[in-house]
Amino acid sequence: MRNNELKSALRMAVPEPSPLFGDTIRKTLQKLADTDTVKESPMIHARAKRRTALLVLAIIVTVAIIATGATLLATNLFSVTMGDTPANAASLVQYTLAEETIGDFKVTVKEAAYDGMALYVLCSVRDMTATQPLESFTADTGERYLTESANEKIRNRNVSSWRDGLWIDGQYVSMPSMSVSLEQPGDENGELLYYFKYRLDQAPINLTGTAVEIALPIGEQQTNETLLKDAESGMPQKPDTGTIAFNLDCSTSDQVTKAHPDVQAEGINWTATANQVVYSPLQLYITLDWSIRPEVLAAYIEENGDGYYFDGEKMWDYDAVEVCGSEIMSMQLVNADGTPVFETMHGFYGCGGVSNTQAWFTFPYAPSYPETMYLAPASVNGYDMTQAVQIR
Numbered sequence: 001m002r003n004n005e006l007k008s009a010l011r012m013a014v015p016e017p018s019p020l021f022g023d024t025i026r027k028t029l030q031k032l033a034d035t036d037t038v039k040e041s042p043m044i045h046a047r048a049k050r051r052t053a054l055l056v057l058a059i060i061v062t063v064a065i066i067a068t069g070a071t072l073l074a075t076n077l078f079s080v081t082m083g084d085t086p087a088n089a090a091s092l093v094q095y096t097l098a099e100e101t102i103g104d105f106k107v108t109v110k111e112a113a114y115d116g117m118a119l120y121v122l123c124s125v126r127d128m129t130a131t132q133p134l135e136s137f138t139a140d141t142g143e144r145y146l147t148e149s150a151n152e153k154i155r156n157r158n159v160s161s162w163r164d165g166l167w168i169d170g171q172y173v174s175m176p177s178m179s180v181s182l183e184q185p186g187d188e189n190g191e192l193l194y195y196f197k198y199r200l201d202q203a204p205i206n207l208t209g210t211a212v213e214i215a216l217p218i219g220e221q222q223t224n225e226t227l228l229k230d231a232e233s234g235m236p237q238k239p240d241t242g243t244i245a246f247n248l249d250c251s252t253s254d255q256v257t258k259a260h261p262d263v264q265a266e267g268i269n270w271t272a273t274a275n276q277v278v279y280s281p282l283q284l285y286i287t288l289d290w291s292i293r294p295e296v297l298a299a300y301i302e303e304n305g306d307g308y309y310f311d312g313e314k315m316w317d318y319d320a321v322e323v324c325g326s327e328i329m330s331m332q333l334v335n336a337d338g339t340p341v342f343e344t345m346h347g348f349y350g351c352g353g354v355s356n357t358q359a360w361f362t363f364p365y366a367p368s369y370p371e372t373m374y375l376a377p378a379s380v381n382g383y384d385m386t387q388a389v390q391i392r
């Protein structure tokens with residue numbers, strides 16, 4: 001994808017964030033850069049390019065979440081992390097799963113759910129000495145933000161979310177690709193709400209059983225130096241303090257149906273197949289395997305050089321995402337005649353991530369889907385069915 005095309009796509013897809021939110025994004029990226037999590041993952045080198053592409057999309061999704069408006073900020077864990085509340089979502093949610101008082105703070109796991117692919121959690125941390133809600137303001141567009149002074153107070157709290165990742169049945173799991181982590185002011189005095197969506201399928205982890213132990217690193221802040229490491233994996237062991245744990249019924253995974261169409265489509269610049277289609281109680285997940293035609297990439301490199309340079313230093317090689325990423329990301333779920341399956345989609349659906357070999361999509365839950373469905377790239381006149389990938 002050329003730089004000007006990417007900029008244009010971002011302008012169309014994402015509203016302009018507030019200056020404070022932009023500052024928050026920069027601080028978040030710095031936190032990611034400073035974290036020890038990537039050092040602990042033995043797969044990080046193999047996944048580096050994929051995670052880089054996904055990081056850009058994660059930021060886009062996060063901006064979109066904030067820019068959707070205040071109506072989504074303090075409702076439920078789905079409306080914040082998905083931008084939508086599926087019709088049958090309430091049947092999956094388990095409420096008030098754990099509560100703990102730590103000094104002047106009360107930590108509560110308010111909501112959690114698992115749909116066979118992703119784990120969703122809403123956690124509250126309240127300063128019980130506070131006499132008013134955390135300082136926030138509402139922008140002209142309706143977005144609600146913590147003030148800088150409130151952010152500073154939160155950074156100085158000794159009870160908070162202190163690490164990405166979580167422990168599942170005692171085993172540490174780094175936050176997978178395409179996960180979401182957001183914090184918003186709550187309505188109660190001194191309350192901060194943490195919203196999480198962990199794409200466990202990307203780990204890959206499948207939860208089963210009626211009492212899976214989930215432990216979140218929320219509580220008294222722990223440092224990486226004080227955490228004991230597992231001798232075999234090198235991952236941090238669950239500490240005795242600093243986490244809040246709860247048992248979650250994950251038997252809803254029985255409601256998940258998986259299909260593997262594997263029908264190859266021949267695009268002009270690429271080939272692709274739908275590796276996996278997952279029908280969950282919350283949404284439809286699609287994993288697309290794709291590869292650029294070698295001659296297409298070779299021609300691009302011959303015309304544009306071997307990679308992107310900044311101040312004479314090569315920043316990255318040109319690859320499949322650079323050349324065809326925008327086309328893959330434009331794919332929409334359509335029926336046999338090219339009509340979108342969903343006339344409107346109010347959540348953060350569509351392509352959630354793309355690498356040089358795969359792309360990941362989500363679409364709304366429906367009680368039934370068309371007998372035949374495709375992923376088709378956008379074209380001037382709608383969707384190009386000559387390059388459509390059969391999904392069903």
